Amino acid sequence: MTEASTVSQGGIPVLDAATRARIQRSKELYPSARSAVLPALWAVQDQLGFLVPEGLAEVAVELGLEPSEVEAVSTFYSMYFQHQPGRHLIQVCRNVSCGLRGSDDLLRHLETSLGVEDGETTEDGVFTLEGTVECLGGCGGAPMMQVDRYSYENLDAEKADQILADVRARPAPSSGAATDA
Amino acid sequence: MPEVKVLTRHLGAEGLTTLAGYERVGGYQALKKALTMGPEAIFAEVKASGLRGRGGAGFPTATKWSFLPQGVFPRYLCVNADESEPGCFKDRYLLEEFPHQLLEGVMICAYALQVSHAFIYIRGEYRAQRELLDKAVAEAYQAGFAGQGILGQDWNCELIVHGGAGAYICGEETAMLDSLEGLRGQPRLKPPFPAIKGLYGQPTVVNNVETLSNLPYIISEGGAKYAAMGTESSPGSRLFCVSGHVERPGNYEIAMGRTTFRELLEMAGGVWRGRGIKAMQPGGGSMQILGPQHLDLAIDFKAVADAGSALGAGALVIMDETTCLVNVSMRLVDFYEHESCGKCVPCREGTYFESELMHRLEAGLASTAELATLADICANMDGRCFCLLGDTATWFVMSAYKMFPEEFQRHCGAGHCPVRAELERVA
Numbered sequence: 001m002t003e004a005s006t007v008s009q010g011g012i013p014v015l016d017a018a019t020r021a022r023i024q025r026s027k028e029l030y031p032s033a034r035s036a037v038l039p040a041l042w043a044v045q046d047q048l049g050f051l052v053p054e055g056l057a058e059v060a061v062e063l064g065l066e067p068s069e070v071e072a073v074s075t076f077y078s079m080y081f082q083h084q085p086g087r088h089l090i091q092v093c094r095n096v097s098c099g100l101r102g103s104d105d106l107l108r109h110l111e112t113s114l115g116v117e118d119g120e121t122t123e124d125g126v127f128t129l130e131g132t133v134e135c136l137g138g139c140g141g142a143p144m145m146q147v148d149r150y151s152y153e154n155l156d157a158e159k160a161d162q163i164l165a166d167v168r169a170r171p172a173p174s175s176g177a178a179t180d181a
Numbered sequence: 182m183p184e185v186k187v188l189t190r191h192l193g194a195e196g197l198t199t200l201a202g203y204e205r206v207g208g209y210q211a212l213k214k215a216l217t218m219g220p221e222a223i224f225a226e227v228k229a230s231g232l233r234g235r236g237g238a239g240f241p242t243a244t245k246w247s248f249l250p251q252g253v254f255p256r257y258l259c260v261n262a263d264e265s266e267p268g269c270f271k272d273r274y275l276l277e278e279f280p281h282q283l284l285e286g287v288m289i290c291a292y293a294l295q296v297s298h299a300f301i302y303i304r305g306e307y308r309a310q311r312e313l314l315d316k317a318v319a320e321a322y323q324a325g326f327a328g329q330g331i332l333g334q335d336w337n338c339e340l341i342v343h344g345g346a347g348a349y350i351c352g353e354e355t356a357m358l359d360s361l362e363g364l365r366g367q368p369r370l371k372p373p374f375p376a377i378k379g380l381y382g383q384p385t386v387v388n389n390v391e392t393l394s395n396l397p398y399i400i401s402e403g404g405a406k407y408a409a410m411g412t413e414s415s416p417g418s419r420l421f422c423v424s425g426h427v428e429r430p431g432n433y434e435i436a437m438g439r440t441t442f443r444e445l446l447e448m449a450g451g452v453w454r455g456r457g458i459k460a461m462q463p464g465g466g467s468m469q470i471l472g473p474q475h476l477d478l479a480i481d482f483k484a485v486a487d488a489g490s491a492l493g494a495g496a497l498v499i500m501d502e503t504t505c506l507v508n509v510s511m512r513l514v515d516f517y518e519h520e521s522c523g524k525c526v527p528c529r530e531g532t533y534f535e536s537e538l539m540h541r542l543e544a545g546l547a548s549t550a551e552l553a554t555l556a557d558i559c560a561n562m563d564g565r566c567f568c569l570l571g572d573t574a575t576w577f578v579m580s581a582y583k584m585f586p587e588e589f590q591r592h593c594g595a596g597h598c599p600v601r602a603e604l605e606r607v608a
Contacts, residue, residue: 073364076522077366096466097430134349
């Protein structure tokens with residue numbers, strides 16, 4: 001992940017060659033270049049951790065759009081970050097099926113053990129905890145959470161702690177997104 | 182047993198997520214057969230199968246296809262893998278276990294409709310499933326099942342996986358089209374329907390993952406055989422997601438119309454902890470509540486509609502006798518409030534006030550008079566929103582209020598949730 005401090009100002013590109021190549025591939029894939037906006041935003045986020053305005057402007061140039069058009073799309077979808085999140089994203093599903101099987105307790109436990117509330121990032125910047133999310137499609141393994149968009153199911157406090165201890169030891173996932181998500 | 186095997190018939194075969202593994206169980210033979218049959222014969226088989234869409238509305242698939250105007254090209258196919266209905270995890274299962282079965286179904290449909298591009302719109306949260314799907318698509322291209330000159334014939338169709346980024350509304354077919362076009366995913370005014378003017382303004386069919394995953398079976402075994410598994414009003418088989426207070430939550434494939442909710446509940450091991458059942462939701466978060474008195478209903482489009490609910494996306498959520506229905510309603514209302522796209526006022530404002538009121542009601546802080554306000558808010562939403570999201574944001578809460586009025590009334594002015602307080606007293 002590129003640190004925010006290295007994100008350049010004043011016309012110097014912030015997107016690296018690999019990200020630009022990803023955007024170019026997406027652009028060629030669709031009958032209309034504009035369809036590549038979502039994949040391009042994923043590519044920017046994978047490189048920089050969140051959607052910096054300079055990155056959005058470069059996407060607009062690549063796809064022949066106005067920066068405002070790209071920005072309007074970026075703010076609609078909840079999985080695009082407007083600010084730097086923690087290195088790892090924890091999402092606790094609290095919809096009906098998870099709620100029936102103890103997801104509120106799970107979230108409370110994680111809030112206590114991580115020392116943050118729903119929506120906050122730990123002081124060391126390792127975890128962002130989200131407890132207000134869409135149904136994550138893990139109702140068969142409720143209660144469940146996703147960490148960096150991978151599902152962990154049939155959780156209790158102990159299991160969740162163990163998973164987060166393992167994740168903590170891993171490097172940031174952003175550059176690992178080999179797929180054009 | 183009411184369990185049947187169409188979608189899950191190859192479950193357990195080795196390496197099924199790979200092309201080689203899928204071909205070992207006869208994979209892609211149906212696509213080859215379809216190419217010899219031609220589009221009209223494929224359409225006839227799908228019509229004979231009686232297949233109805235598995236995404237929620239239950240619209241007959243062949244009829245949907247038939248709306249495409251003759252001779253207008255290019256046409257597009259969008260595969261709805263944006264599964265995010267609360268209680269629903271069947272498309273995810275089909276993607277995880279049988280990705281090539283889906284792709285074979287997609288290409289059969291693509292050929293039948295003569296589309297130039299098939300897009301699979303998969304929700305951003307399904308990262309592991311996306312990785313499997315990407316691999317399967319690459320294998321399908323390599324084997325000549327997609328791309329240029331498919332299976333040596335004069336037929337080209339690109340297969341593109343498109344990732345969403347967190348928006349329940351993109352499961353609504355016209356919102357999905359806007360999202361695919363690189364816009365905010367908000368629903369479009371209908372008509373024109375996508376079949377006439379869809380993606381990039383061209384004729385487009387949007388079909389669900391499960392719907393298309395049935396096609397390899399229908400083509401290889403015949404539509405009549407598929408239909409006969411179910412009943413006249415509910416032909417074929419269906420994958421049902423069972424979750425909530427059951428012993429063995431999971432996906433179960435059942436014969437449509439011939440299986441009761443009680444039988445499905447038994448397949449899932451019954452209500453957990455030896456408890457009784459208080460209520461159930463038969464079709465995912467959007468659908469109206471049913472009670473224990475409905476357990477012997479057949480899982481049939483018409484029977485469930487007559488009982489005042491719908492099969493929706495095929496998700497049965499069981500709530501045991503300790504459940505607080507105000508709490509469950511609040512959760513669902515919160516979900517819709519979070520997912521309202523903001524395009525129309527009744528939904529955007531309605532879900533906000535609904536959620537605010539439900540939170541105070543669950544905390545025991547609302548007055549009895551506010552129950553009338555809740556009903557009023559919902560009445561001003563249901564049937565008045567731009568798309569179904571806003572309408573369905575009222576269905577569960579209003580049906581729960583109707584079935585358990587005293588539970589809602591007991592919350593008023595109680596200062597706490599009386600259901601939870603009782604449980605804590607017993608425990």
